[in-house]
Amino acid sequence: MKLLPRSLRSQITTAVAVLVAVVVALAGLVIVARIDHRDRADVDRQLAARAEKVHQDADKLLGQGDHTGDDDQRDDDYGGLLAGSQSLVRLITDGHITAQRGETPPVPLPIPTRDGYTTIEADGQTWRSLTQPLNPAGDRLEVLQDIDPIERRLADNTTIVAAVTLTAALTAAAGVWLLTRLLLQPLQRLRTGALTISANTTGPHLPAVTRPQEVADLSRALTGMLDQLRTSMESTRRFTADAGHELRTPLTSLGVTIETLQRNPHLPEPQRTRALETMSAEHQRIATLLTGLQALARGDAHALPDRTSVDLAELVTEATAHAARRHPAITYRLAAAESAMAQGWPAGLRLAVDNLLDNAALHGHPGGTVDVRLTTADDTARITVGDDGPGIPPELRQTMKERFTRGPRPRSTGSGLGLALVEQQAHLHHGTLHLGAAPTGGLQATFTVPTAPPCPPGHE
Template sequence: MWFVIRLILQPLQRLRRAALAIDSEMIDSGLSAGRLPVVSGPREVADLSAALNRMLGQLLTSMHATRRFTADAGHELRTPLTTLGMNLEILRRGSGLPAHQRERALEAMAAEHQRITSLLEGLQTLARGDARALPAPDDIDLADLLAQAVGHARRRHPAVTYLLSLPVQEIPTVHGWPAGVRLAIDNLLENAALHGHPAGQVQVNVTMAGRSAQIIVADDGPGIPADQRETMKERFARGAQTRGDGSGLGLALVQQQARLHGGALDLGVSPLGGLAAVLTLPIAAPALRASR
């Protein structure tokens, strides 16, 4: 009997020794290092091993996302905070500054404050995506979502002409996180306005490609050279011809949401002469439903 009990407890003892052996150095070396051994039996112990490894994987993913957020925030916030501090010092010491100089300093501070806020919001969203801290997916009415996003973009950029073209007879339905898809589309529309002509045109089209929907946002700006397009999807990437005060996170956010939804982001040449950003998302089942 004692021999049988030892055989049963042996897998649990292996799990206990492996758990005690996990330390910060193992965690720092990667997700695969901080794992417990796979146990084949008894079934209850094997299930426990699998559950614990899933939990460890989620914790490690979340931890690495937090570390990346901290590193990115520390690196990118240094410049705007320094600028903000300098302007505050100017205002503190310059009680006799002319009104127009004080106004310029205040405008610069407001711009830096907005930059910091946008940067933190973008970094938080990227960190949540890295940690896969996502809500339950749902079916997304792509036509309604696009109409709302374009309407919002028109209000933000009244000088820009947004042209939205949807399929006439069929509307694709996407399965995913509505807020994430909306975030990706908002960033594409914002980028098109910032990097196109000041009073230019942005074309927004939806096409079908097999079992996927393609959202195409095309602007009339300078575009992105072919050899720089993949680099521009990375965090904090800014092109040589970039216009505006973006955070450099827009396309990185779109790229992340595309991957989280099992899709892709491709950059090409717009028929307007600028950039064409193509967001491809898998269609939910049933694949299509009739247009209302």
């Protein structure tokens, strides 16, 4: 709404001031109404008491007739009682006043048309009237009381309530304005910190806020969001840099081969065949490299689907069968896989197992054997893949987990991303990747992930 102030501090101050004004005004009006009701009830009780007294001596009032002089009022029994009390007693016969005692109003008061309590306005003066039958002859008795003091008291009390309401609202507004300055300081700190943040991933972070709880939660949420954005941005930058660096060589080689074919349309068939094979190999290298980089980038950015229950035994069995078809010259020996379930991403776990199986086939002995085993112990599943190749020296095993790292004497062309992808998936699944020596002398990679009970249907 356009009527609301823009700043949170002003909105809080306005809201509290209005709330205080409404509460104080309602409370004050209720009190004033109760006081006014009590005063008017007292007047009605007084009128009833006076009417009863006059009933007892009605003959005396009838005998004295109508007296309007001050001396008569002072000498008269009822005049002496009623004079100065702002009260008036009238006897009414056939619609005419036959007797009157008390404070005579400046203007004649109208004759009541019915019995009971009524309020009469005359010449700016307010009277409360009680009319009752006096005798069977049809005479009526009217007792009146000037209630202008009550009306003035009501007006004065209402004025006091209005003044108190205004004072309370202004005082509350001033107090809230000062308090919100202190309470909103954490938000101001967050705002100041946010203004200093730029696209630079090494830039400052949001200030840590511990109180109040709501602002602390907001600070943690914003910090987590910024961390994710920085991670995603860093992943994008790293992907761009890695892709540019690694694709330069195969693209250059591919371009040279294409240029050679273009300049030599009549190239002998053997050389042409070798050139095409080279181009096909470079294309496959580029495709494999991009696939690996994309997988790494998604993992770095945590762009992952929801976790589900994964049957590791089924996954390892299927992955081994597919690896045997990809590498027909290699013998894959899968030990009896134990039953194991894990919470994670099936595609990520399959990617890790596939890379371990391909890595063992490419770097093991030509036509050799790869041993695959799935075991469980202490709520942990271990997928072990061992080859019979030259292995990796102990001092280089940790380095081989880094991206674009290849051994000192590589036996096959590769992107150097295989073990890096496995290491990433191990981290994302709260597991580990350990490189050691296989019993056959080659490399043994152990991929470890926590096990979990299977999710019930419909709860994945």
